[in-house]
Amino acid sequence: xxxxxxxxxxxxxxxxxxxxxxASQQELNIQSVLQRIRYKLFIMSGKGGVGKSSVTVNTAAxxxxxxxxxxxxxxxxxxxSVPNLLGVKSGLEVxxxxxxxxxxxxxxNLFVVSMDSLLKDRDSAVLWRGPKKTAAIRQFVSDVxxxxxxxxxxxxxxxxxxxxxxxxxxxxDALCVVVTTPQEVSLADVRKAINxxxxxxxxxxxxxxxxxxxxxxxxxxEISLFKKGGGKELAERYGLPFLGAxxxxxxxxxxxxxxxxxxxxxxxxxxxxxxxxxxxxIVHACENSLEVIASVHA
Amino acid sequence: xxxxxxxxxxxxxxxxxxxxxxASQQELNIQSVLQRIRYKLFIMSGKGGVGKSSVTVNTAAxxxxxxxxxxxxxxxxxxxSVPNLLGVKSGLEVxxxxxxxxxxxxxxNLFVVSMDSLLKDRDSAVLWRGPKKTAAIRQFVSDVxxxxxxxxxxxxxxxxxxxxxxxxxxxxDALCVVVTTPQEVSLADVRKAINxxxxxxxxxxxxxxxxxxxxxxxxxxEISLFKKGGGKELAERYGLPFLGAxxxxxxxxxxxxxxxxxxxxxxxxxxxxxxxxxxxxIVHACENSLEVIASVHA
Numbered sequence: 001x002x003x004x005x006x007x008x009x010x011x012x013x014x015x016x017x018x019x020x021x022x023a024s025q026q027e028l029n030i031q032s033v034l035q036r037i038r039y040k041l042f043i044m045s046g047k048g049g050v051g052k053s054s055v056t057v058n059t060a061a062x063x064x065x066x067x068x069x070x071x072x073x074x075x076x077x078x079x080x081s082v083p084n085l086l087g088v089k090s091g092l093e094v095x096x097x098x099x100x101x102x103x104x105x106x107x108x109n110l111f112v113v114s115m116d117s118l119l120k121d122r123d124s125a126v127l128w129r130g131p132k133k134t135a136a137i138r139q140f141v142s143d144v145x146x147x148x149x150x151x152x153x154x155x156x157x158x159x160x161x162x163x164x165x166x167x168x169x170x171x172x173d174a175l176c177v178v179v180t181t182p183q184e185v186s187l188a189d190v191r192k193a194i195n196x197x198x199x200x201x202x203x204x205x206x207x208x209x210x211x212x213x214x215x216x217x218x219x220x221x222e223i224s225l226f227k228k229g230g231g232k233e234l235a236e237r238y239g240l241p242f243l244g245a246x247x248x249x250x251x252x253x254x255x256x257x258x259x260x261x262x263x264x265x266x267x268x269x270x271x272x273x274x275x276x277x278x279x280x281x282i283v284h285a286c287e288n289s290l291e292v293i294a295s296v297h298a
Numbered sequence: 299x300x301x302x303x304x305x306x307x308x309x310x311x312x313x314x315x316x317x318x319x320x321a322s323q324q325e326l327n328i329q330s331v332l333q334r335i336r337y338k339l340f341i342m343s344g345k346g347g348v349g350k351s352s353v354t355v356n357t358a359a360x361x362x363x364x365x366x367x368x369x370x371x372x373x374x375x376x377x378x379s380v381p382n383l384l385g386v387k388s389g390l391e392v393x394x395x396x397x398x399x400x401x402x403x404x405x406x407n408l409f410v411v412s413m414d415s416l417l418k419d420r421d422s423a424v425l426w427r428g429p430k431k432t433a434a435i436r437q438f439v440s441d442v443x444x445x446x447x448x449x450x451x452x453x454x455x456x457x458x459x460x461x462x463x464x465x466x467x468x469x470x471d472a473l474c475v476v477v478t479t480p481q482e483v484s485l486a487d488v489r490k491a492i493n494x495x496x497x498x499x500x501x502x503x504x505x506x507x508x509x510x511x512x513x514x515x516x517x518x519x520e521i522s523l524f525k526k527g528g529g530k531e532l533a534e535r536y537g538l539p540f541l542g543a544x545x546x547x548x549x550x551x552x553x554x555x556x557x558x559x560x561x562x563x564x565x566x567x568x569x570x571x572x573x574x575x576x577x578x579x580i581v582h583a584c585e586n587s588l589e590v591i592a593s594v595h596a
Contacts, residue, residue: 047379048456050345053483077458078490081345130428130460158346158456159376162428184555193378214523221516225523225548227555251502252525255577257482257525272447 029142037071037149042167043176043237045188050181051210054213054252054262055278056155061261062279064109070080071103074114075137075167083116087259089290092117099276100145105288113144114116127213139164149288159189159198168200175205175289177243177282182230184213194238195223205285206241208278214248215270224236243281246274253297302442307505327440327467335369335447337584339503340465340472344487348479349508351379352550352560353576354453356569359559360577362407369401372412373465374436374455382412385557390415398443411442428460435464436540449584457487458494466498466527473587475541475580480510488529492536503583504539505529507578512546513568541579544572 033174033291034040045052050197056072062092064070074082083089092113103111115136146152154174156163168174176197180190188209197204209231215224225248235242249271255262332338341358354370362368364422372380381387384404388410391400400411403551413434427471444450452472454461474495478488488505507529512521524544533540547569553560561573 008543048348049479049484055393071469078487093519157325161376161459183551185382186347188379188582191375192472211448215405216514216516216519216521218514218519218521219517221514223512223514223516223521224551225512225546225549225550237580250521253481253524 001296006221009202017092024074030138033141033144033146034173037146037152040171040174041151041282041286042155042156042176042202042253043153043155043170043179044176044193045158045179045191046160046191047180047186050158050179050186050247051252052158052179053085053155054177054256055177055208055210055246055275056153057082057085058246058261058263059274059279059282060110060151060153061106061152062263062276063283064107065263066279066283068283069109069148071113071146071149071152072155073140073152074112074116074142074155076155077133077136077141077163078157080114080116080155080194082112082155083114084259085220085256085261086112088112088114095145098145101140101143102145104259111149113140115140130223133162134166137163138170139206141170151272160193164196164202168197168202175203175286177205178240179208179210179229180234182209182243185229186226189229190234194240195233204240204288205289206243207238209233209245210244212245212249212274219248241285243285244278246271246278251254255269256289302311319443324351324436324440328354328436331439331442331444332469332471335450337449337586338472338499339449339451339455339580340469340474341451341477342454342462342487342491343456343477344458345478345484346489348456348477349482349544350456350477351383351453352554353475353477353506353508353544353573354451354560355380355383355579356544356559356573358408358449358451360561360574361449361581362405363561364581365407366407366575366581367407369409369411369443369450370443370453371438371450372410372453373416373438373461374453375413375434375461376455377455378412378414380410380453381412382557383554384410384412384530387411393443394430396443399438399441400443407533409444411438412436426480432462432464435461439468439485451464451496458491462494463498466495466500469571471501473501473584474505475506476538477506477508478529478532480525482528485528485532488532490536491531491573501587502538503580504541504586505533505536507539507543508548509542509571515548532565539583542576544569544570544576 043056060070060072074080088104103113106112116245155230180186213228214225232242249269251269252262252271255265262271310539358368358370372378387403401411404410478484509524510524512523525573532538547567548569550560550569553563560569
C-alpha cells in the first residue's frame with residue numbers, strides 16, 4: 001500500500017455522486033470486488049444504540065486475531081462510530097496507479113473504510129438525502145481495493161432505510177447479522193428489521209443479543225438493566241439461529257472511549273468473553289450458511 | 299371527541315402522500331394548527347438508543363401531571379417507540395364532520411399521535427424513502443386536531459435525516475431538546491446534531507444527559523457504565539443550556555415494558571426523580587426562550 005498517498009478531488013465532500021462511474025462499468029467493478037470476499041456480513045439492527053458498531057468492531061477484531069483477513073465498511077454516513085471505536089483517525093488514501101481507495105490498516109489482518117473519511121469536519125452533520133447516499137455506498141463497494149478477504153463486515157445505520165436497501169441490492173449474498181438488546185422496546189423494532197429482511201429475501205445469519213445482563217463490579221450481584229433472554233426468544237420464535245449474548249460491561253465503554261476493541265484489551269472481562277464466543281459462532285454459522293446458499297442455487 | 303369513529307381510506311397504508319392537500323391549503327392548515335400550540339419541543343439525538351423516546355414520554359407525562367395540556371407526535375416511521383412506551387394500542391380515529399385526525403387520549407391532559415398508526419402490521423418495516431416521509435409528516439402536522447396545547451413534543455428518529463429537515467422547515471419556532479448519553483461515542487454524534495441545528499438556524503432549548511450513572515440496586519455502589527457528565531460538559535462547551543441528567547435505572551425498563559412512563563409509577567426511583575426535575579427545567583427554559591425569540595423577532 002506504499003503507493004497510497006493522496007486523496008483525489010472526486011472524493012472530497014459531497015461531489016461523489018456526480019463522479020460515480022457509469023452503471024455498467026461500476027457493476028463490473030462491484031462484482032470483481034465482491035468475488036474476492038468470501039463472507040459479507042451485514043450487521044444491522046432495528047433500533048439504534050443497541051451496540052451494533054461495538055458488535056462489528058469486536059467481531060472483526062476477534063476474527064482478525066484468529067488469523068482471518070477482515071475488512072470493515074461503515075456505511076452509516078449520519079453517525080459513523082467505527083473510526084472512533086477503533087481509534088482510526090486517518091482519511092482515505094488512493095492508489096496512484098489504479099486510482100482505487102485503499103482501506104486504512106488497523107492491523108496486519110484488519111482493514112477499515114468509513115464514510116467518516118468523506119467529512120472535512122468530523123463534527124459536521126451530513127445532510128445527504130437518499131439517492132446521494134445510494135450513489136456513495138455503491139461507489140464505496142466498487143472502488144475500494146480490499147484484495148482477498150475472508151470476511152467483510154458492513155456496519156449500517158439503525159432501521160431499514162435507503163442504506164439497507166442499497167447494500168442488500170448491491171451485495172445479494174450478504175449474510176445479515178441482526179443485533180438487538182433484550183428489552184421489549186428494542187425487540188419490537190428488531191421484528192420490523194427481520195420482516196424487512198424476509199421481504200427482501202435476504203440471508204439472515206442469525207440474531208445477537210447485546211447488553212444482555214450486567215454484573216455489579218462491586219458486589220457481583222446481577223442487575224436486570226435491560227433484561228436478558230429476549231433476543232434468544234425472538235430467534236427461536238422466528239426459527240433463526242441465535243449467535244450469542246454479550247453482557248453489558250463497563251469495560252466496553254472504557255474500550256470504546258480509548259478507541260480499542262474490548263477483545264484486544266489485556267485482562268479478562270465479561271464482554272471480552274462474550275465477543276470471542278460470538279466470533280466463533282459466526283465463523284461456524286458462515287460455514288453452514290454457505291452450504292445452504294450453495295444448495296439453494298444448485 | 300365522540301364523533302371520532304372511523305379511519306378514512308386516505309389514511310390506509312402508503313397512500314397518504316397521494317392524498318395530501320394542495321400545498322397552499324395545507325400550509326394554511328399547518329399555520330392554524332401550530333398557532334394554537336404554545337411550545338413545540340423537537341426531541342432529537344445524534345445517536346439512536348440514547349432513550350430519546352423515553353425522555354419524550356416521561357417529560358410529556360410529567361408536564362401533563364402538572365396540569366399542562368400536552369401532545370406527543372411521533373414522526374419516527376421506521377421505529378416508533380412512543381405507542382409501546384405508553385401502552386397505546388389503538389389506531390387513529392377521524393372526526394366525521396371535520397375529517398380531521400383525533401389524537402389518542404392517554405389521560406385527560408395527554409394526547410398522542412404516532413406514525414405507528416399507519417401500519418397495518420406493527421411488526422412490518424416501513425420502506426418509504428425520503429419524499430414520501432416528508433409528505434406524511436406534513437400531513438400529520440396539518441391534519442391533526444390537537445386543539446389548544448401548552449406543549450407539543452415531537453419525537454424523531456436518530457440522526458439528521460429527511461424527517462428532521464421536514465420538521466424544522468414545517469415548524470420554524472420548534473425548540474430543540476438534544477438528548478445524549480455521557481460516553482464519547484454518543485457525544486461525537488450529538489455534536490453533529492448540534493452543528494446541523496446551528497446550520498439550520500434552529501432554536502436549541504438545551505441538552506439532556508440520559509443514562510447518566512447507575513446505582514447498584516443490591517449494594518448501592520456507583521457503576522460507571524456509560525460514564526457521567528459528558529452531556530453537561532458538551533452543553534458548556536457549546537454555550538447551550540443543560541436541562542438535566544437522568545440516571546440509568548432498572549425501573550425505566552420495567553416501566554417501558556409495561557407501557558407506563560416511569561414518572562407515573564408508584565414509589566420513588568432515581569429515574570422518576572430525574573425526569574420530574576427535567577420537566578421543571580424544561581418549563582423554565584421554554585418560558586425564557588419565548589422571551590429570547592420574541593426579542594429577536596421584535
